[in-house]
Amino acid sequence: MSMLTRGRGKGWRAAVAGISVLLAATPAMAQQKFTDWGWPLPYEQVSAKSVEWLKSKGWWPVQVAFQAPWSGQNTINIVMDREGLMTRRGIEAKWQAFPSGPAINETIVSGRFQVGNGGNFPFTSLLDKHIPVTAIAILSPNLLHALVVPKDSPLKSIKDLKDRTTPATIGLVTGSSAEFYFQMAMAMNGIRPDKDVILKNMPPGEQMALPKGIDGVVPWDPTPTMMVDELKDGHIIDSIFPYNMYEGQFYVRSEIAQNAPDVVQAFSDAYAEATLWIRRHPEKAAELTGEDPSLKHFSKAILLQQIRAYNNLYKPTYIYPQAAFWGAVNQTIFKWLYDQKRITRPLTAKDFEDAVDARYMARSFAKLGWAVPKEPPFIPPGWKGDPAKPPYPPYINPVDDKTPQPFPGPGDLVKPWSFAGKTYMP
DSSP states (O other): OOHHHHHHHHHHHHHHHHHHHHHHHHHHHHHOEEOTTSOEESOOOOOHHHHHHHHHTTOOSEEEEEETTSTTHHHHHHHHHHTTTTGGGTOOEEEEEESSHHHHHHHHHHTSOSEEEEEHHHHHHHHHTTOOEEEEEEESTTOOBEEEEETTOSOOSGGGGTTOSSOEEEEEOTTSHHHHHHHHHHHHTTOOBTTTEEEEEOOHHHHHTOOTTOSEEOOBTTHHHHIIIIIOOEEEEEESTTTOOOOEEEEEEHHHHHHOHHHHHHHHHHHHHHHHHHHHOHHHHHHHHHTSGGGTTSOHHHHHHHHHHHTSSSOGGGGSOOHHHHHHHHHHHHHHHHHTTSSSSOOOHHHHHHTBOTHHHHHHHHHHTBOOOSSOTTSOTTOOOOTTSSSOOOOOOTTTOOSOOOSSOTTSBSSOEEETTEEEOO
């Protein structure tokens, strides 16, 4: 060692060592390739053993149930299907659309479908029935559910339903997240079931027509937006946001997680990739969504608006299943359902947490180089609310906030990530 080197001491040697590590890492970083929409290549393939296990169960192709009239969720599932994101990972999968969560539950309970999408109310029903499902991703958080009344209705606010001499008839899908929202809204506004309001079970397509004899309907997006903005046959007098932080679950049968975890990882990866593909190609995503037979009556303009609201508004990290946060939110649902004898046993936040396995999405994030968020991205800094205690103070939602959250931002990355030809550094 020369006198010059010795004279520079330990600090200089540490700096040289740090530079050496960085230079050694640079070729490895350069070797990492990404698709144009940000998924790291090459695609990981599921094992032959897992494929054979699926076939032995009669679960080949894997059957996936989704809801066509459910914004955000529909586009992710359609892109996973139409872009062959499971085929690229060595899995044959088949998607089928259903009109509502209760209809999907029937297929999951029977075992005919192995992967599903469920809103908070239907997912709770699966937990209550001890159906072995494992949630691995979050769907379209804060989806608009709204009380829509005819344009010539005398009702101007949900409070106008209180203390009526003749009960109002409200159409909604019973057993759905729409019913839970409206039941919560009635309770918090002093509206009496069966005295002030009579609830009528009504599918989304029928709700859209606002049939005679109905004082209002409670649809979820895209139906209320289409009714107000395109059909112009009604207006919104109340919405879900103060009463419930809505979220859906993308889940698999737990038996697959126990026997073929690489299959579940492939679904998690494909889910994250579809999220990125939609961010890169929103116009094309709207075209694919509009090709679904159940959605042909929706204009491309509405579908694109819904994609911007429910797929591309928040940072893509919204898909991470924050089990503790959403468990606290859903505990309110559990209590109401049990009190109303709609479920057979008292569920808690822990029951929800036990049904979530965030390890799969954590691995997907690790592949991408994304940091696992501490809380959902729609929670604003300094928010004073408690997810377990509605009504909630304002938070970022697709109705009040239209500007997409920038991504990546400070703290979002743990290693370099490329999207649309640009590389972002942590």
